[in-house]
Amino acid sequence: AQTVTQSQPEMSVQEAETVTLSCTYDTSESDYYLFWYKQPPSRQMILVIRQEAYKQQNATENRFSVNFQKAAKSFSLKISDSQLGDAAMYFCAYVMEYGNKLVFGAGTILRVKS
Amino acid sequence: EPEVTQTPSHQVTQMGQEVILRCVPISNHLYFYWYRQILGQKVEFLVSFYNNEISEKSEIFDDQFSVERPDGSNFTLKIRSTKLEDSAMYFCASKPGQGAGVQETQYFGPGTRLLVL
Numbered sequence: 054a055q056t057v058t059q060s061q062p063e064m065s066v067q068e069a070e071t072v073t074l075s076c077t078y079d080t081s082e083s084d085y086y087l088f089w090y091k092q093p094p095s096r097q098m099i100l101v102i103r104q105e106a107y108k109q110q111n112a113t114e115n116r117f118s119v120n121f122q123k124a125a126k127s128f129s130l131k132i133s134d135s136q137l138g139d140a141a142m143y144f145c146a147y148v149m150e151y152g153n154k155l156v157f158g159a160g161t162i163l164r165v166k167s
Numbered sequence: 168e169p170e171v172t173q174t175p176s177h178q179v180t181q182m183g184q185e186v187i188l189r190c191v192p193i194s195n196h197l198y199f200y201w202y203r204q205i206l207g208q209k210v211e212f213l214v215s216f217y218n219n220e221i222s223e224k225s226e227i228f229d230d231q232f233s234v235e236r237p238d239g240s241n242f243t244l245k246i247r248s249t250k251l252e253d254s255a256m257y258f259c260a261s262k263p264g265q266g267a268g269v270q271e272t273q274y275f276g277p278g279t280r281l282l283v284l
Contacts (some may be wrong), residue, residue, distance in 0.1 A: 057253060073252075086271045086272075087193060088272070090275070095225055095277070095279075096204075096256055096280070097275070097276075097277045097278060098210070098258055098275035098278070099275075100274065100275075102273060103271075103272055105271075144209070145212060146210075148271060148273075150271070152202070153198075153212075153215035153222055153223040154200075154212035154215060154223060154225070155200075155202070155210075155211040155273055156212070156259075157209045157211075158209065159208075161210045
């Protein structure tokens with residue numbers, strides 16, 4: 054069974070600084086997708102970034118980028134120039150290609166200090 | 168930008184009562200999902216729905232749960248006889264298709280917060 058592990062329950066970053074959130078996963082599949090979702094206090098789930106496993110290039114969305122290491126089964130999220138609005142719970146998630154269910158990690162609470 | 172909508176945003180019910188949670192997925196999306204998140208815990212998959220039938224369900228999704236797409240736009244989750252442990256945030260999600268990039272991305276609604284007393 055696929056599992057997703059986020060080893061950092063909580064992280065803090067100073068406004069305008071950079072922070073990296075860790076995620077590792079376990080799968081025997083070769084084709085799959087990885088996601089980072091943000092959940093602010095409103096508890097809505099907002100897609101941050103997506104990575105296709107068949108792509109070697111790391112995905113980037115504005116201030117958000119990932120470091121995808123397929124062999125190590127690692128998928129970290131880097132947030133540059135952190136803003137107060139980035140404060141939220143961040144979930145790493147996995148789905149196999151042609152699969153149905155997203156498998157989520159336990160989440161990392163990110164606090165941004167002004 | 169199209170988005171998934173859910174109603175109600177909050178629901179309080181008595182144990183043993185039936186509840187129906189409603190979702191309007193993004194139009195032209197073909198795959199629909201329900202997830203739940205008990206407070207302080209991770210998001211858990213409940214069920215997926217495609218082509219008017221359940222394509223996969225978790226062990227959580229027992230006989231008390233059912234899903235339906237009663238018309239071309241709504242997707243509902245019914246809990247037949249609610250228990251205290253059903254108290255959670257319920258998320259609906261949809262995705263366009265399968266097999267490539269954006270097709271595999273699930274977009275979530277804002278959730279329905281269910282409280283069973």
